[in-house]
Amino acid sequence: MALALQTFSTVKDANAALKAAGTRYLGGGTLVVRAVNEGDVSVSGFVRSTEPSLSAIAVSGGKVRIGASVTMAAIARHPDLAPLARAARAVGGPAIRNMATVGGNLFAPAPYGDFTVALLALDATVSSDSGELPIETFLATRESNHAIVTAVGFSLPVEGGFRFLKVSRVKPKGVSVLSVATVLEQAPDGTVSSARIALGCMADRPMRARAAEKALAGRTLTSDGIAPALAVASDGTSPATDPIASAWYRTQVLPVHLGRLLLG
Amino acid sequence: MAKVPVQFTLNGAEKAEFIDSGTTLLNALRDKIGDTSPKGGCHQGTCGACSVIIDGELRLSCLTLAETCNGAAITTTSGLSEGGVLHPLQRAFLDAFATQCGFCTPGMIMAAKVLLDHTPSPSREDVVEALSGNICRCTGYEPIIQAVLTAARSNSQHAA
Numbered sequence A: 001m002a003l004a005l006q007t008f009s010t011v012k013d014a015n016a017a018l019k020a021a022g023t024r025y026l027g028g029g030t031l032v033v034r035a036v037n038e039g040d041v042s043v044s045g046f047v048r049s050t051e052p053s054l055s056a057i058a059v060s061g062g063k064v065r066i067g068a069s070v071t072m073a074a075i076a077r078h079p080d081l082a083p084l085a086r087a088a089r090a091v092g093g094p095a096i097r098n099m100a101t102v103g104g105n106l107f108a109p110a111p112y113g114d115f116t117v118a119l120l121a122l123d124a125t126v127s128s129d130s131g132e133l134p135i136e137t138f139l140a141t142r143e144s145n146h147a148i149v150t151a152v153g154f155s156l157p158v159e160g161g162f163r164f165l166k167v168s169r170v171k172p173k174g175v176s177v178l179s180v181a182t183v184l185e186q187a188p189d190g191t192v193s194s195a196r197i198a199l200g201c202m203a204d205r206p207m208r209a210r211a212a213e214k215a216l217a218g219r220t221l222t223s224d225g226i227a228p229a230l231a232v233a234s235d236g237t238s239p240a241t242d243p244i245a246s247a248w249y250r251t252q253v254l255p256v257h258l259g260r261l262l263l264g
Numbered sequence B: 001m002a003k004v005p006v007q008f009t010l011n012g013a014e015k016a017e018f019i020d021s022g023t024t025l026l027n028a029l030r031d032k033i034g035d036t037s038p039k040g041g042c043h044q045g046t047c048g049a050c051s052v053i054i055d056g057e058l059r060l061s062c063l064t065l066a067e068t069c070n071g072a073a074i075t076t077t078s079g080l081s082e083g084g085v086l087h088p089l090q091r092a093f094l095d096a097f098a099t100q101c102g103f104c105t106p107g108m109i110m111a112a113k114v115l116l117d118h119t120p121s122p123s124r125e126d127v128v129e130a131l132s133g134n135i136c137r138c139t140g141y142e143p144i145i146q147a148v149l150t151a152a153r154s155n156s157q158h159a160a
Helices: A011-017 A032-037 A074-075 A079-090 A092-097 A114-122 A135-140 A212-217 A224-230 A245-261 B023-033 B088-095 B105-120 B123-128 B142-159
Strands: A003-006 A022-025 A045-048 A059-060 A062-067 A125-128 A131-134 A151-156 A160-167 A176-186 A192-200 B005-011 B014-018 B052-056 B057-060 B073-075
Touching: A003 A011, A011 A045, A022 A032, A022 B088, A059 A079, A062 A079, A074 A079, A074 A092, A079 A114, A079 A160, A092 B142, A114 A135, A114 A160, A114 A192, A114 B073, A131 A135, A131 A224, A151 A176, A160 A245, A192 A212, A224 A245, A245 B052, B014 B023, B023 B052, B052 B105, B057 B073, B057 B105, B088 B105, B088 B142, B105 B123, B105 B142, B123 B142
Parallel strands: A003 A045, A022 A045, B005 B073
Antiparallel strands: A059 A062, A062 A151, A125 A131, A125 A151, A160 A176, A176 A192, B005 B014, B052 B057, B052 B073
């Protein structure tokens, strides 16, 4: 059965229409239309907004604002977002990247949502008409969030400060076994002065590896230096067992891949 | 449910239809307009059989609502041949035995066409990447990769 689509020129009007039971916001369609095609009867209508700011990318003074409707392909080809290109290209195949949006990725359940792992490591903020939330708070409460996400914002990492790795069995495009993103700052002597490590597929949504971050502080990026961080990399994780990998496997290989990313 | 109008160009020809709101582009193309070249495989965005080109970009028609394509230029595999002469990609797929059951072929050709439109002389890695969202369960992919590389070479010979 077809479901009616309502299109609004402003986010405000779309937010009002979303108050009706069963309506879902339509971004690129790769999650919501897919759910409907699979027979998700909880969806009774689509709402979308064509407000231009949703599709804008603004980079100035090291600050980035990406509208929620911006696609992975648009991020991957944007010259000022080159450090993020790898993470944007990790999502789907070419057609999916032309459709899948930043806003949608924030809601993608594991094993999807690789780009959100990058945003979590970047300590992004998530904006809606109700205000701005730190991404970690947003992710923790995303099911109960009913205001349309309008943008994400973050500071561009220093040159080489951002690293991203997606592990999949099928190359070049495959669903994640896991993904890891790190934002590291190093003191002049090479020791790590601050570290943010975000993990994908190690819980039902992207999560920070707090214990590993703490264990990395003051250490050098050498095999010996990162060993304490790798030893606690899986702390607090609760990965799923799915057709891609078992929870046990994900837990076992996480330190290996985190180690490669930190030493790479 | 009230019908809604959709209007776009399909392979260069103006098309206008009344459809149920929320109809996917795939269903609109196949069931209303009669272009059955995009195939409905998984309807989940996984297989790529429904791939079409919308305003120069590869998209999955099974996850695209037809209403969002108003005013767009849509290309499908059925629009590639001219005057009964196959497009170089179609010719190369035939010559290289890159099609067996044929179900994935229109999607593969769409993905390959977007690649060649932007990258006339692709590397093998470019081809693998461009086809990475399209699944084939028959060929093992190698003949398809070779067909796209052959089509690229024949294009560059024509251009020379």
